[in-house]
Amino acid sequence: MTEKSSETKPADKPKTDEKKFLVRKIESSKAMNDAMGAYFSELFEAAKTGHPKIAWCTSVGPAELLVACGFLVYFPENHGAMLGASRMSTDLIPVANAIGYSPEICSYLTSDIGSFIKGETPMSKMPGYVFPKPDVLVFNTNQCRDVQDWMYYYHLHYGVPLLGINTPVRIKEVTRTHVEVAAKQMEEMVEPLCKIGGQRFDYDKLRDIVTLSKQLTIKWKAVLEAAAAIPSPINFFDGTIHMGPAVVMRGSKRGIEYYDTLLKELNDCILKKIGSIPEEKFRLYWEGMPIWGRLRTHSELLASLKACVVASTYCNSWIFDEFNPDDPFRSMARAYTELFIVRSDEYKEQYFQQMIEKYKIDGIIYHDAKTCPNNSNNRYGLPQRLEKKTGVPYIVIAGDLNDLRCYSEEQAKTNIEAFVEQLSER
Numbered sequence: 389m390t391e392k393s394s395e396t397k398p399a400d401k402p403k404t405d406e407k408k409f410l411v412r413k414i415e416s417s418k419a420m421n422d423a424m425g426a427y428f429s430e431l432f433e434a435a436k437t438g439h440p441k442i443a444w445c446t447s448v449g450p451a452e453l454l455v456a457c458g459f460l461v462y463f464p465e466n467h468g469a470m471l472g473a474s475r476m477s478t479d480l481i482p483v484a485n486a487i488g489y490s491p492e493i494c495s496y497l498t499s500d501i502g503s504f505i506k507g508e509t510p511m512s513k514m515p516g517y518v519f520p521k522p523d524v525l526v527f528n529t530n531q532c533r534d535v536q537d538w539m540y541y542y543h544l545h546y547g548v549p550l551l552g553i554n555t556p557v558r559i560k561e562v563t564r565t566h567v568e569v570a571a572k573q574m575e576e577m578v579e580p581l582c583k584i585g586g587q588r589f590d591y592d593k594l595r596d597i598v599t600l601s602k603q604l605t606i607k608w609k610a611v612l613e614a615a616a617a618i619p620s621p622i623n624f625f626d627g628t629i630h631m632g633p634a635v636v637m638r639g640s641k642r643g644i645e646y647y648d649t650l651l652k653e654l655n656d657c658i659l660k661k662i663g664s665i666p667e668e669k670f671r672l673y674w675e676g677m678p679i680w681g682r683l684r685t686h687s688e689l690l691a692s693l694k695a696c697v698v699a700s701t702y703c704n705s706w707i708f709d710e711f712n713p714d715d716p717f718r719s720m721a722r723a724y725t726e727l728f729i730v731r732s733d734e735y736k737e738q739y740f741q742q743m744i745e746k747y748k749i750d751g752i753i754y755h756d757a758k759t760c761p762n763n764s765n766n767r768y769g770l771p772q773r774l775e776k777k778t779g780v781p782y783i784v785i786a787g788d789l790n791d792l793r794c795y796s797e798e799q800a801k802t803n804i805e806a807f808v809e810q811l812s813e814r
């Protein structure tokens with residue numbers, strides 16, 4: 389079911405122009421592909437030679453600590469997104485279902501485990517591919533419990549150590565106690581990580597890595613804030629692809645250099661008033677996970693309706709303002725506990741209000757992702773409360789991040805078109 393905030397007349401006709409709307413192609417894409425290619429090459433080389441060791445980490449796990457302890461870091465969720473975007477998930481999810489992983493749980497998890505069992509991955513098309521087996525598995529439950537169970541599967545398979553941080557969730561204010569609890573768990577990881585990695589812990593190295601991550605996050609934030617310009621030079625669908633370095637290159641210089649290139653391009657567009665779409669009439673917010681197998685469809689559909697998705701919770705989730713090299717453990721703990729996904733609905737409403745203001749949002753699309761309740765914020769009355777406070781209308785699209793069986797193309801298209809029609813009447 390797809391719902392919308394107020395009735396749209398049945399006679400309303402979608403205002404999709406017949407001519408082909410082209411979304412501006414990000415020129416820095418090649419530089420990003422090169423940076424991502426270099427990241428994977430390093431991983432494959434390490435998998436071949438056994439050096440350096442490889443840590444698997446959940447996307448908002450303590451990556452800086454792992455890099456400081458000498459590991460290369462591989463992110464199974466990044467692989468999950470690749471499986472969704474390549475639409476391989478559809479065949480892989482049932483494979484994981486068949487061994488007891490429910491179709492109701494995270495479809496990144498089921499796609500990834502299905503891919504592992506079948507031995508099919510988009511990485512195999514990359515030069516020098518060797519599967520990057522883990523030497524250690526590290527999770528943080530700040531985002532959900534699924535990541536713990538996901539890593540547990542590989543722990544059972546490979547017999548390598550499984551380390552984790554358990555973070556309190558649904559917090560309104562992050563207190564010192566919350567931070568101390570997470571920081572202590574990170575500190576306790578140092579000894580086992582050093583043992584597995586065969587290295588001595590170097591506190592100064594950790595400070596340097598946190599410094600690099602801070603620089604990376606500041607650049608990524610600037611990329612997202614470029615979308616506050618009218619017209620916006622970048623849209624959410626581009627953002628989901630160009631956030632790759634912000635996720636996997638924490639603690640390295642490569643991602644920082646890439647975002648310098650991208651920022652130069654975006655600032656140039658802002659100066660010349662070149663938008664991501666040819667004619668930006670409506671500015672939208674995307675709340676929730678992307679539907680990876682439909683990024684281009686959604687991008688082109690919205691461009692044809694003169695609607696640009698200029699901001700999202702998803703892309704903003706990789707801004708870690710709190711990193712501080714002078715206090716690495718506590719600042720990492722705070723950064724990874726202050727995440728949007730960890731917070732209460734009361735906090736989230738305030739956050740959305742700020743985003744609406746900052747990005748001049750006309751309407752919100754909530755994606756109700758079937759297998760990710762953690763990133764679906766439409767289920768406890770939040771959209772209705774927010775619309776009442778701000779007057780900004782919304783629509784809810786039912787779908788999923790990877791499992792396209794939960795998504796109806798026709799229904800989503802009809803409802804998005806009716807929603808934009810409703811915006812134009814306002």
Ligand code: SF4
Pocket residue numbers: 465494495496497531532533534535677759760761762763789
């Ligand atoms: S937050 Fe959602 S998409 Fe991410 S790992 Fe957890 S269940 Fe999967």
